[in-house]
Every structure is written in structure tokens, then in C-alpha cells.
Amino acid sequence: MESMEKVRELFPIVQNKVFLNHAAQSPLPRPVADAVHKYAEDSANFGFSSFDDDYGKALFARLIGAKKEEIALVENTGVGLNIAANVLRYPPGSKVVTTDLEYPSVVYPWLRKSLDVKVHYVKNVDGKILPEDVEKAVDDKTVAVVVSHVEYVNGFRNDLRVLSEIAHKHGAYLIVDAIQSAGAIKIDVKKDGVDFLATACYKWLLSPPGAGYLYVREELIENFEPPFVGWASVKQEVFETLDFWDIWSLKLAETASRFEVGSPSTISFVGAAAAMKMLLAFGIEKIEERILKLTDYLIGAVKNLGLRLQTPEERQHRSGIINFQIANPEEVVKHLRSHGIVVSARAHGIRVSPHFYNTEKEIDALVEALRKYG
Numbered sequence: 001m002e003s004m005e006k007v008r009e010l011f012p013i014v015q016n017k018v019f020l021n022h023a024a025q026s027p028l029p030r031p032v033a034d035a036v037h038k039y040a041e042d043s044a045n046f047g048f049s050s051f052d053d054d055y056g057k058a059l060f061a062r063l064i065g066a067k068k069e070e071i072a073l074v075e076n077t078g079v080g081l082n083i084a085a086n087v088l089r090y091p092p093g094s095k096v097v098t099t100d101l102e103y104p105s106v107v108y109p110w111l112r113k114s115l116d117v118k119v120h121y122v123k124n125v126d127g128k129i130l131p132e133d134v135e136k137a138v139d140d141k142t143v144a145v146v147v148s149h150v151e152y153v154n155g156f157r158n159d160l161r162v163l164s165e166i167a168h169k170h171g172a173y174l175i176v177d178a179i180q181s182a183g184a185i186k187i188d189v190k191k192d193g194v195d196f197l198a199t200a201c202y203k204w205l206l207s208p209p210g211a212g213y214l215y216v217r218e219e220l221i222e223n224f225e226p227p228f229v230g231w232a233s234v235k236q237e238v239f240e241t242l243d244f245w246d247i248w249s250l251k252l253a254e255t256a257s258r259f260e261v262g263s264p265s266t267i268s269f270v271g272a273a274a275a276m277k278m279l280l281a282f283g284i285e286k287i288e289e290r291i292l293k294l295t296d297y298l299i300g301a302v303k304n305l306g307l308r309l310q311t312p313e314e315r316q317h318r319s320g321i322i323n324f325q326i327a328n329p330e331e332v333v334k335h336l337r338s339h340g341i342v343v344s345a346r347a348h349g350i351r352v353s354p355h356f357y358n359t360e361k362e363i364d365a366l367v368e369a370l371r372k373y374g
């Protein structure tokens, strides 16, 4: 990776704040802000230009080890998860298995009465989801295992390969919310046997809100009829060859585009493409290693302060999120913000989520402010 000084030149936020809150919504890096700005200016001056039709699908596919035909554009993670929930069928007595660490959007799509599916929550043990507990919960009535790759409260990273093996043994699908890992942690959907993966790009992928992707494993795409359809769901040749739309039949795309409905938020995807180009140029493995190094440092500092870590420490289960317990977390967050340090209050603690461009010095500033507050 280039020198940290050079890297930080790409992040104007560092001039103004110690920003350690990428698990919430990230500031835009300079190349992303520039791309969005240019697109807006060009649109103002010359009318909307047709941004690359791929909308960053090939870049996202590279990032997760998939093919671009397996990627659909979505507005956000919640939409992607709802598509997965609604293409599956639930015979009487069906269940889905999830965990008690999930963000609401991971679970709510399966709580709708009309799906008539039982949701089983695997309970965490000291902030960890144990594969043996998932194994006990999954049976032949299980239609899907639904988890976040990285849990939003404490940053616990699930082992997707182990989970997909458990799910597949029982004919169930593995559905993954990757919003807290994509852009920070290496993802390999093929190696890990993931069937569906949904993310938005406004956190670790450093993009504007409104851009997201849904991966559907190639072998599955044509098995599923999308829950919503529009012009974007059909083979584009339908229009290109006839020069008008065939409105008498529905010829769904054979790719994941069949899960798209209409016009995407082009300007958001312009930003997402610029961000992914930048992240891929740095290399996602290097980014992950840098984030883990920063969080090693943070863990050491938190322990020195005598605070209780709420994040499991094993490196293979770690991510960019560290949470430690503290009295009055909301008050502490307000105090830190008044000193230009941005973190979040979550689960009776403080959630700190540095990205690769943050520095040990910024972590020191956080620790110093906490020491003074305490």
C-alpha cells in the first residue's frame, strides 16, 4: 500500500474529524465525491449521460469472487434480503434459522405473517455464534440460514463456509447480509458456498446511499421468479431487437438482472463504482489486514483503560467493529463528538469502526478523550 500520508490525501474527512464510525455511514473519499460531482455537472450541462450500463456490477463481482451475471442492482441491503425472502417457498412447518445478534432488516422479512415461516434464533454465547448451536437448530424443515457476515453490534464475524455446509446438508440456502463486511473484509462467495448475499455501499464500501447489490448464485437464478418485475427484469434484447417493448409476454432475464425492476439511482452507482475501483486498487486483503491491525491496537488500548470488551477477540472472528462497555454511552458519544471524534453508542457500549485509512494516532486521540472523560 502507498504511504499512509498519500492514502489520507484521498480522505478529506481526516482534516476535520477523527472519524471512526464506518459501521454507520461513511464519508465520501475524494475520488468518489469527484465522480459524483462530475456526473452531476455533466448532467446539468449536457443532459444525463448513459453511465456505464454495468453500474459497477463487474467491480462488485470481483470484490466477492462472483460473476457479473450473478449480480443485481438494489437500493439497499433490506431490498436485497426481501427479494431473497420472497423468492423462496415455505411448505407448511418451514423454518429459517438466524441469530439473536442480527440487525432488524435481516430478520423482519421472515416475520411477515404471509410467509408463514417460523424464525428460530440461535443465541449468542459471549457475543459469539457457535457453529454447533447452528447445527442443532438446522433440520430438514429449514429453508434458509440467514445471517450477517459481520454482526453490527459487536463485529463478530461468522464463518460462512461452516454455515453453508450446515445449511446445504439439509437442503437449506445460506443468505448473507454483507453490509458490515463488504469493503473491509475479504469475501469469496464461491469458496464459502453463499447462495444469496445482499449489501448496500454506504458503509465500508465508501459510497453514497442508494447503491446496493444482490448476489444470487448462478445455478439458482432461473429457479426463482422475482417478487417484483418491470422493464429492467426482462432480457434487454427484447427491446433492442424489436425497438419496442413486448408487453404481451414476460421474458425474464437469465441473469440476476431479473430481480431488478426499474431505473437505478445512477448517481449513487457512479459513486459506488469509483469507490470500488479505489478499494480494489489498494487490494482488499491489504485493507483487511490494516483494519485488523488497527483494531488489535484499539483492543490493547481499551484493555489498558480497564474497560470490558464486548467483541470476541479471536482474529478470524473479528472485523472492523470493536465494542466495549461503558457507563452512559450516549453521553460519552456526545462528549467525543464535541471533540471531533465520531463513534456510536450500541448495546451499553461504544462501537468503534475504523477503516484502513485511520491511524494509530487517531485511536490514541479517542483513548485520550475517554481517559479524560472517565
Ligand SMILES: Cc1ncc(COP(=O)(O)O)c(C=O)c1O
Binding pocket: 023, 024, 075, 076, 077, 078, 079, 103, 105, 106, 148, 150, 151, 152, 177, 179, 180, 199, 200, 212
Ligand atoms: C447488519 C446490517 N444490515 C442492514 C443494515 C441496513 O441496511 P440498508 O439500509 O442498506 O437496508 C445495517 C445498518 O446499520 C446493518 O448494520
